[in-house]
Amino acid sequence: MSDSSKANQDSIVGRLVVEQGLCAPEDVDKCLKLRREQSAKSDPNQRSLASMLLTKGFVTKKQLERLRPKIEESKTSQQIPGYQIIERLGAGAMATVYKARQLSLDRLVAIKILPQKFTNNPQFVERFYQEGKAAAKLNHPHIVQAIDVGQAGEYHYFVMEYVKGHTVYDDIVKMGKYPEDKALRIVIETSKALEHAHQAGFIHRDVKPKNIMIHEEGMTKLADMGLARAVSDREAAEAEQGKAFGTPYYISPEQIRGKMDIDFRADIYSLGCTFYHMVTGRVPFDGPNPSAVMHKHLKEEVIPPDHLNPSLTAGIGEIIEVCMAKDRDHRYNSTSDLLQDLEALAKGDPPLQARRKFDLASLASLEDASVDEHGTAIVNTVELDEDAPPMTQQPMFWAMVGGWAVSVVLLILLILLKGG
Numbered sequence: 001m002s003d004s005s006k007a008n009q010d011s012i013v014g015r016l017v018v019e020q021g022l023c024a025p026e027d028v029d030k031c032l033k034l035r036r037e038q039s040a041k042s043d044p045n046q047r048s049l050a051s052m053l054l055t056k057g058f059v060t061k062k063q064l065e066r067l068r069p070k071i072e073e074s075k076t077s078q079q080i081p082g083y084q085i086i087e088r089l090g091a092g093a094m095a096t097v098y099k100a101r102q103l104s105l106d107r108l109v110a111i112k113i114l115p116q117k118f119t120n121n122p123q124f125v126e127r128f129y130q131e132g133k134a135a136a137k138l139n140h141p142h143i144v145q146a147i148d149v150g151q152a153g154e155y156h157y158f159v160m161e162y163v164k165g166h167t168v169y170d171d172i173v174k175m176g177k178y179p180e181d182k183a184l185r186i187v188i189e190t191s192k193a194l195e196h197a198h199q200a201g202f203i204h205r206d207v208k209p210k211n212i213m214i215h216e217e218g219m220t221k222l223a224d225m226g227l228a229r230a231v232s233d234r235e236a237a238e239a240e241q242g243k244a245f246g247t248p249y250y251i252s253p254e255q256i257r258g259k260m261d262i263d264f265r266a267d268i269y270s271l272g273c274t275f276y277h278m279v280t281g282r283v284p285f286d287g288p289n290p291s292a293v294m295h296k297h298l299k300e301e302v303i304p305p306d307h308l309n310p311s312l313t314a315g316i317g318e319i320i321e322v323c324m325a326k327d328r329d330h331r332y333n334s335t336s337d338l339l340q341d342l343e344a345l346a347k348g349d350p351p352l353q354a355r356r357k358f359d360l361a362s363l364a365s366l367e368d369a370s371v372d373e374h375g376t377a378i379v380n381t382v383e384l385d386e387d388a389p390p391m392t393q394q395p396m397f398w399a400m401v402g403g404w405a406v407s408v409v410l411l412i413l414l415i416l417l418k419g420g
Helices: 003-019 024-040 049-056 062-077 122-136 168-175 180-199 236-242 264-280 292-300 314-323 335-346 352-367 395-419
Strands: 083-091 095-100 107-113 146-152 155-160 163-169 212-215 220-222 369-371 377-379
Touching: 003 049, 003 062, 024 049, 049 062, 083 314, 122 146, 122 155, 163 168, 168 212, 168 264, 180 212, 180 220, 180 264, 180 335, 212 377, 264 314, 264 335, 314 335, 314 352, 335 352
Parallel strands: none
Antiparallel strands: 083 095, 095 107, 107 155, 146 155, 163 212, 212 220, 369 377
């Protein structure tokens, strides 16, 4: 940290400890005077104002820890030109998000700041910028809009649309589970956001209740493109091969396995898990640690949602089960197909795409059935070629029909002859 940065931080700390009533102005002045004397002598052991205040007993360690978020806010507000920091909205392992005002357009925005502990790590910095670039290529009413990304001094920042509201996760914590109609509307709007991203060649890879925001006027917004990746980015796919990126409660089996060819079906799985959580109040799989949860995604069958919430219509369960199929080939063929079922359900119609998936799976099982010596059917699941022509266009079908027709005619003739 440069001398000017240290002096700036001392100024912020001095102002805040006085404003918060933690110590008197004259105590701060004493420490600042000593700090300046050490600086003038180029003392290699010179300490920060915060350290001096702590050593002198003017403040406690806990008081400084509680003050740290305000110190960071003040530092940030002075470092990012064109924006005025108003308050901190939240913080995670990878970033802190602030509510701010964009001075040039006089509008509220949200600014995500990369923590300083990651600024010297090229991998984290690159991923941070990738989020901004991915979001900037998407323009949809149900996706949080990207505004700017860049670096100011020691800060890497990403400016985005400010959504005044709360997350789906907040609602689940508050009320346990969503009413079916409200959950369906939110999932439809989120599906529209994902359809747009998928058609643009991006996969989100972290769809979950905390990343679905509800504006105070009711509109759904898909947020956080931190793990988003272009499907065509083979270099990134190869670099991430074998690593599980995602959130354990909502991650798809292929993400857990670190597959290189992750596609839109991973997002469909995660949305299915989110839908499940919304209508049951419970995550699909739980466990004592992330590894245990992910193992269940790979190996255990999920409890049908209507077993936990008997009031659900049958269609909800069908859609969720297709979304959460462990074999991605058994999920929806596209986000548009999923959206078609969701919108049909909202109108009171059955989810035909989901039922088609169930029928295909059943037919595949029957086609591979054999019988043991006791007459019991033995069914082995096989892959069904969905591109094959319909049964009515296959020679075997008409051969069977012809055989049945001949049998019926012969039976009628036999009856007539006996009657004669």
